[in-house]
Amino acid sequence: MARVERTLSRLGLRWRLVAALVLVSGATLGVAALTLLSPLESRLRRDELASLVNTAASFRTEFSDLTRSDITGLTPRFRGLVDDLRRRTRARIVVVDGSGQRFYDTDPIDAYFPDAAQAIASNTIIRHQPSDGGETPARIAMPVTVRNSARFVVLLRKQLSDAAAAANTVTRAFLFAALTGLGTALLLGFGIATTLLRRLRRLRQGALALAEGGLVGEDGAGTPGFDVAGHDEIADLGRAFSTMHDRLRREEQARRDFLATASHELRTPLSGLRGMLELLEEDLAAANPDLEDARRQLAKAQDQSRRLATLAADLLDLSRLDSGIDLRVEALELGELSRAVVAEFEARAGDRRLIVQPDSGSAHWARGDPGAAARILRILLDNALRYAPPGSTIEILVTGSDARAELTVIDHGPGVAAEARERIFERFQRGEDGGMGGGFGLGLAIGRELARAMGGELSLTETRSGARLQLTLPRAAGDDQAWDTGPAPKQERQPTQEPLAKR
Structure with missing residues (x-):
């Protein structure tokens, strides 16, 4: 076994697959031959002998209707019955009495009838199947009692050659089918292995091209892909x-x-x-x-x-x-957060007015990271201060629904062109008007990624003039409002709609 394994390990994958398929097929056929062909002839002999017994038994009643004189006188009725049995069984038919005296023999070759006395004594059909492979004929002794109570034995002898012929035919057919199957397995295995290797070679070439050329080539087109046809x-x-x-x-x-x-x-x-x-x-x-x-x-x-x-x-x-940082998840009140962040921008706001407008003065709790939410609001206010004209108002709206809490920053600047509404959320992308001071085009990209990391969204909503940027976060359930896991932003001012920065 170890030598076979070493030999297979030196072969390529194609030949190992072919060898494995042929070995499996050969082993399957070998087991089938041992379980089928080895006992086949003996089974056929037993079946043929049983058929011979059944046929003889079916004539037992007709023989019982004869009289002693029909048998001893070899009447046409007796001869016809014997000839009919012979045609049906193609066996030698001998009729003897209890003492072994022979009255009729279709093929008088010998006068040895060892089973007659046993059949008379047991009054049952005696059968004998030879164990020499079919050279000795099978024997059947069937006792018969005729009308006048005389007892006779009908003996049948037959060479079970049909079983041997059938077994030889089946063996030849099996060997032919086995050789055909092995040849087919060899061809199919070679074809399947060749196809598999061709597809695996394509994957290998793609991997080597990736290793040599890198992910992106000098032309920016990248290396060849790994496309392989099929559905397996x-x-x-x-x-x-x-x-x-x-x-x-x-x-x-x-x-x-x-x-x-x-x-x-x-x-x-x-x-x-x-x-x-x-x-x-x-x-x-x-x-x-x-x-x-x-x-x-x-x-x-x-x-x-x-x-x-x-x-x-x-x-x-x-x-x-x-790098996929993990943000904290806790309950935060957006109105309180807004007022704390707005306080940081009072000095910078100049003559612009920053107004926090809570929805009906009620608290709106969201689930998220307080630091990340404050960072997003700082980005939105910084963006609004860059674009809002002097003397204008920047509004911070805090609203909510059953499932979401929303914080919206509205300015009255030049707004965003329709074709740039999504582009401004990409890295290093600015609006057409860089605004006062000009940023690097990273703020809104950072804000959107932070919002999505908290299960929310940062988007630009429709408005008639200016820009309306909206942060949406999952709403905190009633029970969530009591389990903050970290410090929340401090409340520095009470809710108001008066300008917080016009200093």
Whole structure:
């Protein structure tokens, strides 16, 4: 067995599959031959002898209707009955009496009738099946009592050659079928193995191309896929590889685009910061330094450094979101959260008015992460302050339904074009008008991903003018409002519809 295993291990997959199929087929045929052909001839002999006994027994009543004179006188009636039995059984028919005297013999070859006395004594049909493979004839002794109570024995002798002929025929047919089956199994196994190997080779070539060319080529087209035709497990594996490859390719392309865009976004403020610092250095190195210009350059440098800090924080948030951070899930009251965040923007709001409008003054509880929800609201307010014209009002609406709690920020700026309504939620995508100060196009992308991580959504809803950005979160059930797992935002002001920032 170990030698066979070593031999098979040196063969290719094709020949191992073919060998396995042929071995299984051969073993199946061998077991079938042992269980069928070995006892077949003896079964056929037993069946033929039983048929001979049944036929003889069916004549027993007719023999009983004869008289002693019919048998001893060999009347036509007796001869006709014997001839009929002979035709039906194709056996030698001998009729003897209890003493063994022979009265009739269809083939008088010998006079040895050992079963006659036993049949008379037991008054039953005696049968004898030879065990020499059919060379000795089978014997049947059937006792018969005629009308005048005389007793005779009808003896039948027959070579059971039909069973041997039938067994030989079945054996030859079985061997022919076995050889045909093995040949068919060999051809089918070779064909199936070739097809499987061709499809597996395609998967291998795709994997090698992926290893050599990477997920995304220089032209951005990517390496060949793993498409395999069919509906079986290999086809499913190929489609799974193809899906994995496409997803990894898209993620790799997105990573490259992200790095390229992030590098560009970092390069711009860094270049500006370096230029401002060089000008500041020149101003301070002059004999009569221009302190006013130096202050302006320093203010610009500080502004660029703040933009760099904002970009770094946004990139860190995106990195955490991409790594699948787990957000806390607890009950939070959106009106209270809104007032706390609005307080942070009072100084920046300038002459704009920030108004928190709760729905009918009632509390609206949602389920989510308080820090993430506050981060989203800061993004929405920052976005609104960039685009809202001076002197306008920015409204924060807190509403809800049976299943959802909603927080909406409304500004009266230029709004968003229809074709850009979804694009603004993509990374590094800005509106057509960059607004005051110009962001990096990451805020709304971060906000939407945070909202979805909490089971909610951040979307741009229809409005006649300006922009209306809405955060939707799952509503907290009544029991949920009592099991906060972390600190909630502090309530710094009471609900009001008066301007919170016009200082």
